[in-house]
Amino acid sequence: MKKLINDPSNVVAESVAGFALAHADLVRVSNDPLFIVRADAPVRGKVGIVSGGGSGHEPLHGGFVGPGMLDAAVPGPVFTSPTPDPILAATKAVDGGAGVLHIVKNYTGDVLNFETAADLALMEDIDVRSVITNDDVAVKDSLYTAGRRGVAGTVLVEKIAGAAAERLDDLATVARIAEKVNSFVRSMGVALTPCVVPHAGEPSFILAEDEIEIGIGIHGEPGRERITMEPADAIVDRLLGPILEDLPFDSGDEVLLFVNGMGGTPQIELYILFRRAAEVLAERGITVTRSLVGNYTTSLDMQGASISVLKLDAELTTLWDAPVQTSALRWGK
Amino acid sequence: MKKLINDPSNVVAESVAGFALAHADLVRVSNDPLFIVRADAPVRGKVGIVSGGGSGHEPLHGGFVGPGMLDAAVPGPVFTSPTPDPILAATKAVDGGAGVLHIVKNYTGDVLNFETAADLALMEDIDVRSVITNDDVAVKDSLYTAGRRGVAGTVLVEKIAGAAAERLDDLATVARIAEKVNSFVRSMGVALTPCVVPHAGEPSFILAEDEIEIGIGIHGEPGRERITMEPADAIVDRLLGPILEDLPFDSGDEVLLFVNGMGGTPQIELYILFRRAAEVLAERGITVTRSLVGNYTTSLDMQGASISVLKLDAELTTLWDAPVQTSALRWGK
Numbered sequence: 001m002k003k004l005i006n007d008p009s010n011v012v013a014e015s016v017a018g019f020a021l022a023h024a025d026l027v028r029v030s031n032d033p034l035f036i037v038r039a040d041a042p043v044r045g046k047v048g049i050v051s052g053g054g055s056g057h058e059p060l061h062g063g064f065v066g067p068g069m070l071d072a073a074v075p076g077p078v079f080t081s082p083t084p085d086p087i088l089a090a091t092k093a094v095d096g097g098a099g100v101l102h103i104v105k106n107y108t109g110d111v112l113n114f115e116t117a118a119d120l121a122l123m124e125d126i127d128v129r130s131v132i133t134n135d136d137v138a139v140k141d142s143l144y145t146a147g148r149r150g151v152a153g154t155v156l157v158e159k160i161a162g163a164a165a166e167r168l169d170d171l172a173t174v175a176r177i178a179e180k181v182n183s184f185v186r187s188m189g190v191a192l193t194p195c196v197v198p199h200a201g202e203p204s205f206i207l208a209e210d211e212i213e214i215g216i217g218i219h220g221e222p223g224r225e226r227i228t229m230e231p232a233d234a235i236v237d238r239l240l241g242p243i244l245e246d247l248p249f250d251s252g253d254e255v256l257l258f259v260n261g262m263g264g265t266p267q268i269e270l271y272i273l274f275r276r277a278a279e280v281l282a283e284r285g286i287t288v289t290r291s292l293v294g295n296y297t298t299s300l301d302m303q304g305a306s307i308s309v310l311k312l313d314a315e316l317t318t319l320w321d322a323p324v325q326t327s328a329l330r331w332g333k
Numbered sequence: 334m335k336k337l338i339n340d341p342s343n344v345v346a347e348s349v350a351g352f353a354l355a356h357a358d359l360v361r362v363s364n365d366p367l368f369i370v371r372a373d374a375p376v377r378g379k380v381g382i383v384s385g386g387g388s389g390h391e392p393l394h395g396g397f398v399g400p401g402m403l404d405a406a407v408p409g410p411v412f413t414s415p416t417p418d419p420i421l422a423a424t425k426a427v428d429g430g431a432g433v434l435h436i437v438k439n440y441t442g443d444v445l446n447f448e449t450a451a452d453l454a455l456m457e458d459i460d461v462r463s464v465i466t467n468d469d470v471a472v473k474d475s476l477y478t479a480g481r482r483g484v485a486g487t488v489l490v491e492k493i494a495g496a497a498a499e500r501l502d503d504l505a506t507v508a509r510i511a512e513k514v515n516s517f518v519r520s521m522g523v524a525l526t527p528c529v530v531p532h533a534g535e536p537s538f539i540l541a542e543d544e545i546e547i548g549i550g551i552h553g554e555p556g557r558e559r560i561t562m563e564p565a566d567a568i569v570d571r572l573l574g575p576i577l578e579d580l581p582f583d584s585g586d587e588v589l590l591f592v593n594g595m596g597g598t599p600q601i602e603l604y605i606l607f608r609r610a611a612e613v614l615a616e617r618g619i620t621v622t623r624s625l626v627g628n629y630t631t632s633l634d635m636q637g638a639s640i641s642v643l644k645l646d647a648e649l650t651t652l653w654d655a656p657v658q659t660s661a662l663r664w665g666k
Contacts, residue, residue: 005564011601021621
């Protein structure tokens with residue numbers, strides 16, 4: 001294993017320290033307990049939004065802390081949920097009196113620990129609501145998960161809910177909008193290679209030289225099937241089919257098309273996927289009105305990608321377009 | 334070789350097509366000859382800026398086309414210079430009457446083909462100036478290059494010169510500023526793994542399981558030395574030493590610190606490098622006032638990174654901070 005790290009047990013702490021130095025204009029970091037918080041938190045009268053989970057998916061979630069998106073992110077160890085303690089501390093740090101929304105990817109550890117933290121926060125009179133993301137159509141009841149997994153669609157939930165909070169919508173409204181995004185987005189991924197967890201030092205699973213895994217999870221957990229390598233267009237068709245049938249998406253829909261890299265796949269390949277996905281959507285009468293392409297929900301150094309499609313309406317489009325100032329997503333003033 | 338591609342000979346065309354679909358708000362694409370141009374080009378009275386070179390370094394250069402940065406990018410085949418024809422066409426497409434600046438990485442093919450295109454443009458009464466970037470301190474007279482190579486520092490040249498052009502500085506001033514950035518920036522990289530060029534289908538070189546290459550070029554061309562894998566902090570020290578001695582950077586300097594991923598290295602590792610680099614600079618009395626971390630000048634799927642340090646003054650800082658609206662770099666309004 002070759003990685004640009006020092007002691008494997010310090011990977012998260014050192015990376016977050018570097019992140020804090022690079023983005024001191026946007027964030028502050030609490031080291032004990034460990035969480036990343038918007039530099040001006042808490043914002044009085046604004047709903048605070050906290051997300052988090054195991055590390056190894058960067059820029060998710062720390063890269064999305066800043067005005068217009070998250071108020072705090074709680075990074076656990078690599079691929080391991082943070083404990084309730086830092087989640088509670090982050091919740092308190094972002095409470096500006098209007099309550100706090102937890103956005104939690106659907107993995108059993110994350111759900112339990114955020115729930116415990118929410119219960120503790122309620123005992124301190126902080127109003128907490130939780131939204132569980134579960135956009136992955138690949139499998140149900142996977143390793144680490146009861147029900148569907150939360151994957152790259154979580155980025156879209158965080159951006160759009162973040163915009164609602166930023167315009168001072170109340171907690172019930174921000175939670176409703178987050179739920180709506182989650183209910184309108186579907187995702188599925190593919191792995192060409194496994195990832196290597198630093199403290200494990202070896203691949204999380206094995207794929208043959210000509211083999212890929214369709215429906216991969218973002219921790220390398222099993223997907224739907226292993227198949228022999230195919231051209232990119234055929235792989236896109238395999239991912240998009242189940243996504244489009246699931247909601248279902250219909251002719252006349254307007255959508256945001258999101259091609260997400262798993263960390264080790266170059267951008268030149270992600271745009272080849274985008275091209276085919278846009279073509280398939282056009283054939284079905286679905287119009288791509290917004291797009292996102294890049295490494296946003298990764299699985300360390302895994303080669304692969306996922307596709308997410310979000311059905312847009314006027315409310316979601318307006319909130320997607322609203323300004324955002326984070327290290328990983330930034331537009332508007 | 335597993336890659337998310339279709340026919341290896343269509344990689345660039347299909348990727349650019351996807352890029353055009355994803356970013357239709359920012360760019361237009363000419364397919365024959367192939368170049369990417371800012372959606373509103375030519376901008377009357379503004380110096381046009383054109384860059385380009387072999388593909389495989391994305392987002393460089395297409396990802397930097399848009400207001401505040403490049404007016405056009407000319408992608409050649411993977412790791413192969415574009416011919417003069419598309420460079421000339423791009424130059425004409427962005428000529429708003431104030432002349433055109435070519436920003437060219439110092440590789441023999443790129444330099445020759447941009448020079449030929451500039452000569453042809455001059456014959457059509459377009460005033461063209463060229464700036465050659467050569468920020469890589471690793472080696473002199475490498476494969477493909479006489480003199481030093483142009484690497485990730487090119488992004489900083491493009492951003493800062495782009496801001497000068499956007500505020501309607503004249504051609505001589507924009508060229509002066511681009512030269513100044515190039516003269517103030519130094520870079521050096523490391524590879525943990527080779528990259529695989531799609532039409533070759535095999536690694537561009539071989540590194541042993543415990544071996545890394547210090548001073549790697551962005552096409553996988555040889556660096557300074559191959560050494561046994563070391564902790565990240567030691568690798569940063571090996572890269573930063575030659576960078577800091579070269580300008581030289583001195584106590585009291587303000588700098589932009591740029592940690593660039595080569596394409597296959599996860600973000601969690603890039604921030605570990607940033608942390609150590611910032612620490613070393615602080616020890617030497619050098620203040621990091623601006624930062625950039627991410628995959629901006631890549632080498633396909635290579636695992637590795639480079640560090641660039643740019644000495645800032647008031648003029649460069651103001652231009653760095655100016656708004657930019659491209660798919661890969663975006664801030665301000």
